[in-house]
Amino acid sequence: MSEDKTRERWAARPGEEVSEVDNAHRAPSGVIDVPSRLLMGPGPANAHPRVLAAQSLPLLGHMHQPFFKIMDDISEGLRYTLQTKSKYTLMVSGTGHAGMEAAIANLVEPGDKVVVGNAGIWGERVGILSRRYQADVVEIKVPAGQTFSYETLKATLLEHKPAVLFLCQGESSTGTHQSLAGVGELCRQTGTLLLVDVVCSLAGVPIFTDAWGIDCVYGGSQKCLSGPPGASPFFLSERAMEKLQKRKTPPATYNLDMNLIGDYWGWFGKRSYHHTGPVSTFYAMREALALVAEEGLESMWARHQAMHKRLWDGLRGMGLKPFVEKDEDRLITVNTIKVPEGVDWAALVKHAMDTYSLEIAGGLGPTVGKVWRVGIMGYNAKPQNVELVLTAFKDGLQRQGKELPLPEEAGAGAAQPQPAAAPA
Missing domain, CATH: 3.90.1150.10 (Aspartate Aminotransferase, domain 1)
Structure with missing residues (x-):
């Protein structure tokens, strides 16, 4: 159909006027060109080739049975990676920030006291989010490059007896690794839910979610899991699920309501539509978790x-x-x-x-x-x-x-830089 005929057709629709198409600002055309780079910053890291290949597979409908099987594989892979038997595992459709907000939105009711361990930017953001969800936030801080001692956490929990304690296992802004030893047991003594950020630590350092008494975890797909950004590993314990289901008010977000998203993932014995899952991203994360299990x-x-x-x-x-x-x-x-x-x-x-x-x-x-x-x-x-x-x-x-030390000054056994290799 000619452009003139097309305009005549649309001009015939009652109450609508059709103008000339503005061709001065056309969308990009041609094949996308992306440089090859080795990403050795704090993330995203380079994805495994098998993970990249999975994203090129044919799309499925987000309510198709074969896609449900892929979602089930993801849940099982997360149970292994997180070392939990809880059925409440899934990938939030969104980056680690979406996982963070999902955790706060579902675990925190207005007026709940939340102790936030602020050891860097991620604790700071959890504090901001918690206040937006009308929590009574108690923020504890350490200087950049330090972590919270068991004694500090114990004293804080006994004093405030909060509904939730937040800690970041791997604080990527400062490079610290927060020990979680004994913290879950402390939280049970005070009726507190333990929420942990594992965005840049999951699959890179040990975590034993059940054994350590953790109640909620959110992570990232693009770090140690070697996947693309856009999916956040998420876990709830039985204690956390009980808190969610006994809320006096529903979560203030529909998009991240785990009652609804969990229903889509089959947590409650059926599957109901909530949103269109990122199909290709979930293909990638199924492969990423399979690679974890295989290694x-x-x-x-x-x-x-x-x-x-x-x-x-x-x-x-x-x-x-x-x-x-x-x-x-x-x-x-x-x-x-x-x-x-x-x-x-x-x-x-x-x-x-x-x-x-x-x-x-x-x-x-x-x-x-x-x-x-x-x-x-x-x-x-x-x-x-x-x-x-x-x-x-x-x-x-x-x-x-900058003058560099001679090998003997640097100390025996110090590895010396080798000739440059091609990015992997």
């Missing part, structure tokens, strides 16, 4: 630990120091490195990208301008990638006139 959690945790050690052997060989002083507080999946005096951190980051097509990140929140952040996560946690990071640091520091 085995203990092997994954050991691989991440080994690459963390390899990175720091090399960095210390250049005279660089960790931002987090205590070994036991240091996160192995997102490493924070002190920027030495007189070094332009941004110039080193830019040189790594321009020369090696390699992402190294600067600080975030309380660490802006103070640190570099290097992610060792999932598919990227392998020797050739760590060696390229070390090469970029050595090159970048030398270009700024």
Whole structure:
């Protein structure tokens, strides 16, 4: 049909006028062009090729039985990855922020007291969200690079007896790893639900959700799980589900109401439409969780630990120091490195990208301008990638006139940077 005939057809519709199409601002055309980069920042990390391939599979309807089977596989994979027997596992349709909001919206009623452990930007945001959901927020803080002691958490819980305690296992803005030892037991003594952020730690460091008495977890798909952004692993314990179902008021969000989303995922013995799940993203996450199961959690945790050690052997060989002083507080999946005096951190980051097509990140929140952040996560946690990071640091520091220690000054056994490898 000609353009004139098309305009005549639409002009015939009562009450509507049809103008000339504005062709001055056409949408993009042609095939998309995306550069190949090695993403060794705090995330997203590079996705596994099998995960990328899964996204090219044919679409299914979001209420088709074959798609329900994929959702069931995801739930089972999450139970293994989180080490839980709870049936209340799923992927929230959205990034880690959506998982964060889902947790607060479903666990917190107006007036509930919530203790928020603020060790960086993620605790800060949970505090903001909790206030928006009309919680009575008690915020405890530690300086950037430190974590909460068991004694501090115990005293706080006994004093406030909150409805919810929030802790971030892996704080990517500061590079800290919060110990959860004994915290779940404390929470049970005070009738408190334990909410934990595992966005950048899930599958990279140990977590035993049932054994540690955790009640709600949200995570990210694009970090150690080696998937695309857009899905948030989510878990509720029986205690958390009981709190949800006994609420005096429904969650203030329809989009993230776990009564409704859980029904879509088959939590209650049936499946009802709530929203159109991100079909291709869920394909990817089914494959990502299958890869976790095939490698085995203990092997994954050991691989991440080994690459963390390899990175720091090399960095210390250049005279660089960790931002987090205590070994036991240091996160192995997102490493924070002190920027030495007189070094332009941004110039080193830019040189790594321009020369090696390699992402190294600067600080975030309380660490802006103070640190570099290097992610060792999932598919990227392998020797050739760590060696390229070390090469970029050595090159970048030398270009700024930074004198590096001689091998004997750096200490025996310190890994020396190798020639650059192609991005993996």
